[in-house]
Amino acid sequence: MDEVMNLLASDDVNALNAVFKLTLSLLLGCIVGLERKRKGQIAGLRTFALISMGATLAMILSIYIPQEYMGLKNGDPGRVAAQVITGVGFLGAGAIIQMKGSVRGLTTAAGIWMVATIGMAVGVGMYAVSVIATLLIIFILVTLERYEHKLNIGQESKIVRVKVKGIMGTQSDYSEIFARHSIHVSDEYLKFDYEQDFTIINFVILTKGGVDFAALFSEIHDVQPTISITLTNEVNI
DSSP: OHHHHHHHHOSSOOHHHHHHHHHHHHHHHHHHHHHHHHTTOSSOHHHHHHHHHHHHHHHHHHHHHHHHHSOOSSOOHHHHHHHHHHHHHHHHHHHOEEETTEEEOHHHHHHHHHHHHHHHHHHTTOHHHHHHHHHHHHIIIIIIHHHHHHHTOSOEEEEEEEEEESOOOOSHHHHHHHHHTTOEEEEEEEEEETTTTEEEEEEEEEEOTTOOHHHHHHHHHTTSOEEEEEEESSOOO
16 A cells, blocks of 8 residues: 555656546546536536546656656656647637627636646646645636626626517617616617518627516517517627
8 A cells, every 4th residue: 555655646657646647637627527517518527527637648748758768857847838728728719609799608718728727737746736726616616606696796798689670760769678677788780671671679788687588578579569579699680
């Protein structure tokens, strides 16, 4: 048992501590990925696990190669670490979905970057720090989110798309309805179709939680003959 513990704690790369590091980074990545998948994000359990393991393996290689082939005990893991962070930036950018009027995936992209650094920390043997960092990530993603919703912190951008019969003359009635529901309209996009005689208006709104959209839509419908009302995240005219 003492020999096993010594191998695990060794600064030199060996088969046992390499497997242990990869397994630990796999588990830590899965924990964060599971939370993201629970929120419906495309980057989930497998993605985070692979990123964490990949970063760990990169750090193992950065220590192993100088140690075995150059006679250096510590090597230069900083070079590989820099390249890992750069490469992870592309994955983070891919997780961000930008649409007209809203941006989604920023939290997942930040999680990808953080999990990569956790993987590198595991790779250099900072086990306790890696576990604590993972727990802190879960605290941020779960507990702080609930706290934000409870205190109604921040505003969310949404699109209310209204399609009405005929060519619309004014939007002032709609503005009054949004104001009554404490909704801020940050922008508007209009489309007049004279051939088929209808109007589409996209209201880019900023709203906090607790808005009764059913009541809001009912009031909007009563302004003038309405074909459809849609709540979405993308402007479409």
